[in-house]
Amino acid sequence: MAEVHKPVILPPPHASDDEIIARHPPIPRVTTDEDSPLVIMELLQRIKIRDVMRTDVVVLSRRDTMRRAQDLMRRNRISGIPIAEGGRLYGIVSVEDIIQALSGGWIDDVIVKHMSNHLIVLEADMPLAFALKYFENYNYGRFPVLNKEHRLVGLISQRDVTRTLLYELTLEINKLEKKAMQSSQTSGDDSQAAYLLREWSVLHNDLENAGKAANDIKAILREHNVDRRLTRRIAVAAYELEINICIHSHGGNLTFMIADDVATVVAKDTGPGIPDVVWACKDGTSTANDWIRSLGFGAGMGLANSKRVSDRFDIKSVMGKGTTVTCSFNLKPGGE
Amino acid sequence: MTISDVAKILEGSLVVGDAMASRAVGAVVASDLMSDVLLVDADDILLLTSLASDQAIRTAHIVGAMGVVVHDSKPLPSTMSQVAEQLKIPLVSSPLSKYESCVRLHAALEAEKSA
Known part of the structure; x- marks a missing residue:
C-alpha cells in the first residue's frame, strides 16, 4: 500500500518557540554519544554557549508588572523574559505565566509575586553539548546564561542552537568538499599513484x-x-x-595522508600553543599533571619520540592560536 | 613461549585471547610508562605492566606486541578487555609482582634458548 502523504502545515505567524516546537514531531537526537559523527561531536565541544547565546536580552526587574512583561513579549515577539537586577538573576517570566495571569486576573500584579524562581541555568563557558543535554532533559524552550561571576550575560534558545549548528555544519562540509576536491586533483590521472586521506577529531582530556x-x-x-x-x-x-x-591542547585534529610514496601525519590543535618548541622537543620535558602521569603518559617524550621515528619533522606553534606538528615517512627505501 | 605458557608461568589467567595461539614472545618489556614502551624497537614484545587501562592495550597494538600482562591482580576495567578483543591483543591477569613476573619470564626464556 502506498504511503499516505502528509501535508506540511506551517504554523501561523507570531507563534512562540514552544508552540512551534510542539507542532513538530520529535527529530533524531543530536548528542555527544559515541555513534554521532566525529565532526558533530567535535563541533559540540568546540562551540561554547557564549558563541551561541543572544546577548541583547530584554530584562525586567522584580517590581515591574506582569502586564509590562506581556507588552514586551508581544512587541519583541519573545516567549520568556529573565528577571534580573544589577546582573543578578532572580527569576523568569514565560508566556505561560502571562496566560495564567490574564485568566487569573493578576496581570497588573508585580512580577515578583508570579515569576518562576525555580531556575535552571547554563554557564557561558560550557560546551554547546551541555545546552543540548539540557534541552533534552528539561522541558524548557530557553535557558538563562550566567558568567563565572554568576551574572546574567545572555539567553539561549533551541532556535539559537539550530541556527549556529547549521552555520557551522555548512562551514565544515565546505571544508571537507574542498579537501576531497584537492585530493582528486593531487592524485591526477596517474591511476598507479596511491592516495589516501583520513582525518580524526581529538578532544581535550578524552583519554578514553x-x-x-x-x-x-x-x-x-x-x-x-x-x-x-x-x-x-x-x-x-x-x-x-x-x-x-588530548592532554596538552584544547583539542584538534589528526590527519593521515599517503601520497607519492610518502606517508604524512599532521597533528593540528587549537591552542594554547607552546612557548618554546625547541625545549618541548627535548626528551623528558613535560608540563603534564599527576593525573595524566597516573595514566601512563606525560613523561615529556611525546614530541621527541615523534621526531625520532620520522624521516622529516616540522613543528609550528603560535601562542593563543595552536600548534601544528607534521611527521613524514618515506614508504620506499631511500626515498626523499 | 606462547601467551598460554605466559599465563601458566605467571600463575595467571588468559582474560582475552586464544589459548591455542602460537605466536611466541620475542622480548619482554616491563613498564608502566607508555612513552617508554613506544621507544622499544623489537618484534613480538610481551608488555608487562600495572597500568590497567585501555591505553596499555592501544600502546601494545601500536608497537605490535604479542600480548599484555597486567600484574599484581590489578582490577581490569571492562573497556580494557573490549579494546583487547577489538584489537586482537591477548590479555593476561597475574597475581604476581612485576619483579617476580620478570624473574620467572627471564628464566623461562633462558631455558627455551638453551633447550
Whole structure:
C-alpha cells in the first residue's frame, strides 16, 4: 500500500518557540554519544554557549508588572523574559505565566509575586553539548546564561542552537568538499599513484578514546602492506601526537595522508600553543599533571619520540592560536 | 613461549585471547610508562605492566606486541578487555609482582634458548 502523504502545515505567524516546537514531531537526537559523527561531536565541544547565546536580552526587574512583561513579549515577539537586577538573576517570566495571569486576573500584579524562581541555568563557558543535554532533559524552550561571576550575560534558545549548528555544519562540509576536491586533483590521472586521506577529531582530556586514530592508522598501513617496522614508526608518531593533542591542547585534529610514496601525519590543535618548541622537543620535558602521569603518559617524550621515528619533522606553534606538528615517512627505501 | 605458557608461568589467567595461539614472545618489556614502551624497537614484545587501562592495550597494538600482562591482580576495567578483543591483543591477569613476573619470564626464556 502506498504511503499516505502528509501535508506540511506551517504554523501561523507570531507563534512562540514552544508552540512551534510542539507542532513538530520529535527529530533524531543530536548528542555527544559515541555513534554521532566525529565532526558533530567535535563541533559540540568546540562551540561554547557564549558563541551561541543572544546577548541583547530584554530584562525586567522584580517590581515591574506582569502586564509590562506581556507588552514586551508581544512587541519583541519573545516567549520568556529573565528577571534580573544589577546582573543578578532572580527569576523568569514565560508566556505561560502571562496566560495564567490574564485568566487569573493578576496581570497588573508585580512580577515578583508570579515569576518562576525555580531556575535552571547554563554557564557561558560550557560546551554547546551541555545546552543540548539540557534541552533534552528539561522541558524548557530557553535557558538563562550566567558568567563565572554568576551574572546574567545572555539567553539561549533551541532556535539559537539550530541556527549556529547549521552555520557551522555548512562551514565544515565546505571544508571537507574542498579537501576531497584537492585530493582528486593531487592524485591526477596517474591511476598507479596511491592516495589516501583520513582525518580524526581529538578532544581535550578524552583519554578514553585517545589512541583510536593511531590504531586506525596502523590498520590502514597493514591493509597497504607497509613494512612492519615502518608501520610501527608511523603508528608511534601518530599515537604520541594524538595523546599530545588530548592532554596538552584544547583539542584538534589528526590527519593521515599517503601520497607519492610518502606517508604524512599532521597533528593540528587549537591552542594554547607552546612557548618554546625547541625545549618541548627535548626528551623528558613535560608540563603534564599527576593525573595524566597516573595514566601512563606525560613523561615529556611525546614530541621527541615523534621526531625520532620520522624521516622529516616540522613543528609550528603560535601562542593563543595552536600548534601544528607534521611527521613524514618515506614508504620506499631511500626515498626523499 | 606462547601467551598460554605466559599465563601458566605467571600463575595467571588468559582474560582475552586464544589459548591455542602460537605466536611466541620475542622480548619482554616491563613498564608502566607508555612513552617508554613506544621507544622499544623489537618484534613480538610481551608488555608487562600495572597500568590497567585501555591505553596499555592501544600502546601494545601500536608497537605490535604479542600480548599484555597486567600484574599484581590489578582490577581490569571492562573497556580494557573490549579494546583487547577489538584489537586482537591477548590479555593476561597475574597475581604476581612485576619483579617476580620478570624473574620467572627471564628464566623461562633462558631455558627455551638453551633447550
